Amino acid sequence: MTKQREIILEELRKLKTHPTASDLYDIVRKRLPKISLGTVYRNLEILAEMGLIKKLEIAGKEKRWDGDISKHYHFRCVKCGKVEDIFLKDEDLEKLDSFFKNYINDNVKFEEMNVEISGLCKDCNTINN
Amino acid sequence: MTKQREIILEELRKLKTHPTASDLYDIVRKRLPKISLGTVYRNLEILAEMGLIKKLEIAGKEKRWDGDISKHYHFRCVKCGKVEDIFLKDEDLEKLDSFFKNYINDNVKFEEMNVEISGLCKDCNTINN
DNA sequence: CTATGTGCAAACTATTTGCCGTCTG
DNA sequence: CAGACGGCAAATAGTTTGCACATAG
Numbered sequence A, B: 001m002t003k004q005r006e007i008i009l010e011e012l013r014k015l016k017t018h019p020t021a022s023d024l025y026d027i028v029r030k031r032l033p034k035i036s037l038g039t040v041y042r043n044l045e046i047l048a049e050m051g052l053i054k055k056l057e058i059a060g061k062e063k064r065w066d067g068d069i070s071k072h073y074h075f076r077c078v079k080c081g082k083v084e085d086i087f088l089k090d091e092d093l094e095k096l097d098s099f100f101k102n103y104i105n106d107n108v109k110f111e112e113m114n115v116e117i118s119g120l121c122k123d124c125n126t127i128n129n
Numbered sequence C: 001c002t003a004t005g006t007g008c009a010a011a012c013t014a015t016t017t018g019c020c021g022t023c024t025g
Numbered sequence D: 001c002a003g004a005c006g007g008c009a010a011a012t013a014g015t016t017t018g019c020a021c022a023t024a025g
Helices: A003-014 A021-029 A037-049 A090-104 A122-128 B003-014 B021-028 B037-049 B090-104 B122-128
Strands: A054-056 A064-066 A073-077 A083-086 A116-119 B054-056 B064-066 B073-077 B083-086 B116-119
Touching: A003 A021, A003 A037, A021 A037, A037 A054, A083 B090, A090 B083, A090 B090, B003 B021, B003 B037, B021 B037, B037 B054
Parallel strands: A073 A116, B073 B116
Antiparallel strands: A054 A064, A073 A083, B054 B064, B073 B083
16 A cells, blocks of 8 residues: 555545546646556546445546445436436335336346436536526 | 438448447448548448438447437447447336436536447456456 | 538547556565 | 555556648638
8 A cells, every 4th residue: 555545536535526536636736746547547447446445437538537436326418527426215226126126127237336416416417598 | 412422321321230440430431442531431421410320329438329319328448348238118218217307417418418328248247358 | 591410530538457667475 | 574655767548739732612
């Protein structure tokens, strides 16, 4: 666990946003001005393999990262790309799981279900109208 | 509506897979050997704006396209990237909508809800074990 | 005829990688 | 000290764009 890796983890955990590698690069650089973007990419992958952070399986051309590894879903704005958390009540998590299992079991086996809701966020929707 | 645009649309509609631009480029080139990849990209965007096809808001580094514009969701294999359709019964579409509206209304306004389930598909799951 | 589209190649963006010197355990 | 890691710059993958010519309406 190098200084670089530690600080990347620390900064990611502080954020409620779901930053891209380069968002995080900008933040981490304030504390480690010489760090390289490649190091940020490498460490994010490693931290995710270690189970300390989560690589989001989310639409959009840039990958996003989440310091909160508890079970939750995401809402993603198709216009500005902002990603917000959706925490379900436990009972609803179960409901949702069994809901989709009805459709899925025959075709595919799955380990994990990710639900991504997308649409226009409040801000973008307001600008639009 | 040029020959190129017409053939791209025609070929996309034939497919149940959810091809990337370059998948489609390979297919279309059999009929139009001189077509360029840029033309495929340009026309896919245009056809989506026209509402004739759908640009999938789906994870993964490559964009995917769907010739079926009816309401349905997708399952995406995190290993091989394959995307399969999930068609819900009408009653279930409604259930799901209201289910998530409970969580979403306060935070965001949305036009459209896309649900993407991801996990391991049957094939990848079999290889894994 | 003229606005729109095409082919081609170059540009761009996000990400990955090779190399070589540096640090950690 | 050995193996893992970091900085840098070059390579790669997917996508977009500028330009000059071609085509649809």
